[in-house]
Amino acid sequence: MFFGADYLDWSRKKPKLHDYRSNNLCYKNGITTQNYNKEDKLYKVSAFIELMNTNFQKWCVPEENVCIDESMIPFRGRLGFRQYIPNKRHRYGLKVYKLCADGDYTYTLKLYGGKSTRPGTTSVATDVVMELMASLLNSGRTLVTDNFYTSVSLANKLNTASTHLIGTLRPKRKFNPTPVVSVRLTRGEMTALQSNTNVIVGKWRDKRDILFLTTKDVPKMQDIVTRRGTVKKPSTILEYNKSKSFIDTSDQKAAYASTIQKGIKWYRKIIFELLTNTGVVNAYLLFIQVTREKMSITQFREELVLALTKLDDRTS
Template identity: 40%
Template sequence: MRRRPVATDTMSSDSESDLDFGTDDSNEDPVWHPEENSSEEDENVSDVIRDILLEEEREDMHSDDDDGTRSLHQWSEYVGRHKVFDFVGKKGVQIEISTQASPSDIYSHIVDEALVQFIVDETNRFAEQTIAAKRRSKHARMNQWIPTDSAEIKKFFGLMIWMGLVPLGRMEEYWETKGVYNMALPRTIMSRNRFQVLLSMLHFENNETSSQTNRLRKIEKLIDHLQTNFKALFYPGEDFVIDETLVPWRGRLVFRQYIPNKTHRYGVKLFKLCSTDGYTWALRVYTGKSATGEREVGLAKNVCTELCQGLLNEGRCLFVDNFYTSYELAQSFLQQRTHVVGTLRANKRNLPKEVLLAKLKRGEVISREDNDGIVVLKWKDTRDVRMLSTKHAPVLVPTSNRRSAPVRIQEDSAQPSTSSNPPQATRPRRTTHRLPTKPEAILAYNKGKAGIDLSDQMGSYATTLRKGVKWYRKLGIELLLGTSVVNAWVVYKNVTQTKICIRKFREKLVGELLNMPSSSSRPEQPRTKHHHLKDRLNDSGIKIRRKCSVCYNRITKEKGRVCARKEARQTYTFCEDCPEQPQMCRDCFNQQHK
């Protein structure tokens, strides 16, 4: 029986196979450190992989295909048999949008009126079903339920996004009227009880007509509607990427996944197709094994083929990590005029063993090419890097000077101890330099693969996700107020040609959803003119002394003009900013312009 490498990570029963999470994944293993892995251990690992691959090769030599012919893959030195495809597909924004569009205008193309009305209908329907079930006390808030509408749902979404910008520990603290949590904004939008009952009744499917065998019945219609809007609004460019992401969830769920090298290790896994600037174009929720316990065969290839529908045969290039990369995927996509670039695992079949088993020194590279122009290469940096590319030649290209700076890869040597205990022996410090050249395929991969990381990073800032007991509601909120907002942000930057951070975009979107007056829409207040006292001079520069006009007018009203001539104060100063520049003493000037 063929031996298989055994995964060292403990995984749930619903996770991927034991080969899904190797140390060669695109996300570097967080517990791996170069200084803790000796060359002796690397030699042992290489020997184990060599034995496994040699055994597979011997089995392949005696195995036949279904038609009785032996399966052979011809690999030779690189001679440049790459296929070249001209990019003829659509890219960028596909809808006419004004360059003066606001964030809510862009967002309304994704979460449109039809989708909002669908959420309103299903939320009202679920509330009626809940009331009819009569599983509540006579004092429950649901007894005063009032059907919602699209205007209220938009305000509800605006409040949810605002709560991500202003995070607090408990939901009730946003409506506190005393203490440090006294915030006026939520109370002006809706009451706390109304917000909480809307959150509990938020629904995306009719429970009475949905199929009980469909694991995604609670969320499928919402996903389909959003994907339709995603694809109608924006198209990726020539390069795009497919990878998985996790929506955090630790509750009970049959297809909950455990991925140890993710920030949130437990959750609902999504396969996403993103552009290089972070726009999510298509997605698929992974639902685990089937009800019979059978695992989907060829999952990685099927996911890529399904998500890429609409982008094939247009000369694009797909970037994937070692979970998806395979010789079969490269062959299939080449037949559909699409390039594939990705990292490789050492145990992949139908690949040249002389490349996978080669022992290289740091900076060396070895490669092979087949008749279709598929190149497999191995390059040695601090670790072995294996790549498959149908587009790039196995050539080394220079990197920037900044990348060639020295990098410390081990801890400092032992320092003198100030305590009475003797110092512990540590490994000496060893410093290495980043290599000045890298294979062209690796540089292109690092650039193309960043799209999905950017999408996840922007979605994590000011996230609206909170703890709950309904997995579909948490996933729906992530898609409506996370992924959709990031997509709207990408389109907004493309349309308006302005640089704006995701947090500022969320702030503007909240203000427009909640109908808050913006600072730019306020009428300008006339500036207060500053008045100044100045000495009145004649043509010769001599000060002119006159009665204070304010004193004179006041005394005239009180005592008459004769008394005013005698009692009004004499002064040299006048206000040059007042009409007619009247003579004023300092006391009257301060009284008039206070």
């Protein structure tokens, strides 16, 4: 049934004055109420993010290695939980914790909404890891993290859930073995110690000391060909570098022909980012995997717009 302009005018004007206060369903103008947790700063986008995560996980089964890191959605407006990360392309914005699978697919994500006031004995980093990895625990996978997340405590926690951990490690983390942290090495040397819970903490000297942790394999030195010749690197570092690139490459694909524009509404930035960047990149990766076609992300965006709007079916 089609309602034209006459219907729109009638919907704004009532026959009698008291009809504006009437409970009659013909005239009642109710405003939909929204139930939400007033302590949740992200209530405007929480349901949307949950929906996107459900769909992301529906169409992908990750390989063994997955990676967790932060990503930034550019935003310079006034907002209590806006972040500054100097090593990101967009230094100011909204921080998103992402779990990416091999092939640069975003499997699940979590938007940072400021410091939590909840009591707890675990760190924020550990909470983020366990939340993002919830559906992948007890499946023999390997999680790769940088030194913000990696700790001996997290490694032990993941061990109980049949999940390996590989990552770089900060020297002052709790339960780090002092002999490894304090030892002095020359360039190319490596040392490591293994705990009775199968957590290996090692140090390798390149241009600087690199402290790392693994619960997967005993690190071994391997020959790698670089621009300065053949060098030796620990196998753990090589696996870390390979898996750590998942999120960087995903963000790089999202930056091509991005539709994100400036705006003062932070929740709009989130919604458009997830729909037109993260969602489109995931769809592109699935399309390439299924069809085996060669297509750039920009061309895929163009084809997607034409398909959704059916512009190619219109006659001039």
